[in-house]
Amino acid sequence: MTAPARDRGLGRGVAQLIPPSPSAPAEQAAAALAALSAVPVHVGDLQAAVVLLRATACQAEDEQLRAAADATVARLREAMGT
Numbered sequence: 001m002t003a004p005a006r007d008r009g010l011g012r013g014v015a016q017l018i019p020p021s022p023s024a025p026a027e028q029a030a031a032a033l034a035a036l037s038a039v040p041v042h043v044g045d046l047q048a049a050v051v052l053l054r055a056t057a058c059q060a061e062d063e064q065l066r067a068a069a070d071a072t073v074a075r076l077r078e079a080m081g082t
Contacts, residue, residue, distance in 0.1 A: 026068035033072060046076045 050073050057069035 024064065026062075026064045029068050029072060033075065041079075043080055046080050050076050050080075 053069045053073045053076070057066050057073065060066040060069065
């Protein structure tokens with residue numbers, strides 16, 4: 001199944017806002033969150049992201065990565081109303 005042209009265009013636009021790979025994962029995540037703040041997402045995707053990010057935050061040695069994961073989890077839970 002392919003995404004509608006509108007969604008593919010949105011994906012390309014969002015990709016332009018995310019720093020390239022040499023930047024830290026926390027910086028990439030922050031940019032992605034900023035770019036996607038008004039994009040509708042299925043709640044199941046948010047729930048899966050929360051599980052993965054909680055695991056990342058618990059295991060991360062990098063304090064910046066842990067803080068970004070925790071902040072992202074909080075935003076996702078807020079978006080889900082939990």
